[in-house]
Amino acid sequence: MMKITPHTRLSAYIDSVKEVLKGMKILKNKDIVQRLVNLVKAYVTDSEYYMRRGDYYTGIACISYAEGILDAMRELKLIEFKWPKRKRLPKVLVAGTFEILHPGHLYLLKKAWELGEVHVVVARDVNxxxxxxxxxxxPEAQRLEVIKNVKWVDQAYLGDEEDIFKILERVRPDIVLLGPDQPIDEETLRREIKQRGLSAKIIRLRELYKEYPLTKTHDILNKIRDLLEKDLNSN
Incomplete structure (x- = not known):
């Protein structure tokens, strides 16, 4: 599976905005539109600057502002344009509890982002x-809110309380990315994918993230418990 680099992703976004600027039609309020177009061009310039520096995430933020201004002007019927068709990124599905977000989770989500468009399903409380x-x-609503605000996540959803594999039908992923120690049987997952008429590829990361000691929720909870017990005993 080809890795989608941040440079490739950002370059495609910049090219799309430039193409719109070349072909768009101004419908009214030309002076206002021109000022906003100048702002869009400034964001494009900023995005290209950050791309040259290798700061792709700031570059993507800049080009996202440019896209937002163009979309807003189109919605207000100030301009007319169509976004150029871009090659669709593979949809990458990641599932988890994400109870206490830690570096291991972020490592998994970043790896997913390198493969395509990241869709995350957050486990329901009952499950x-x-x-x-x-x-x-x-609780599930809070865990979902946290995941939605991770920069590598494109879409996030709560799972189904009855069928944990139902999300496959909603997202229709090209890739299902599993953590190295994620307790999901790959044969069962492969069967569920096939039964739903899909052909997603299953990829499991090979190694745990080990740069920091607390990269598992279980270890973090145990650490908190030990500290609380120590504090109580000292009193």
């Missing part, structure tokens, strides 16, 4: 209790 034997510390 966490079923599979982990305990209720989650952080």
């Amino acid at each position: 966490v209790a079923k599979f982990k034997g305990r209720k989650p510390v952080v």
Whole structure:
């Protein structure tokens, strides 16, 4: 599976905005539109600057502002244009509880972003209790809100309470990315994908993220418990 580099992604976004600027039609309020177009061009220039520096995430933020201004002007019927067709990025599905977001989660999400458009399904509270034997510390709505705001995530959803594989039908992924120790049986997953008429490729990361000691929710919770017990005993 080809890795989609941040440079490739950003370059495609910049090219799309430039193409719109060349072909768009001004419908009214020419002076206002021209000022806004100048702002769009400034964001394009900024984005190209950050791309040259290798700061792709800031570059993507800049070009996103440019796209937003163009979309707003079109919505207000100030200009007329169509976005050029871009090659569709593969949809990458990642699933998890994401109870306490940690570097291991971020590593997984970044790897997913390198493969395509990232869709994340967050486990429901009832399913966490079923599979982990305990209720989650952080409720599902809060866990979803956190994941939605991770820069490598394009879309995030709550899973289905009855069928944990139902998200496959909604997202229709090209890739399902699994963490190295994620307790999902690949044969079962492959069967569920096939039964839904899909052909997603399953990729499992080979190595755990080990740069920091606390990269598992279980370890973080144990650390918190130990510190609380120590604090209580000292009093």
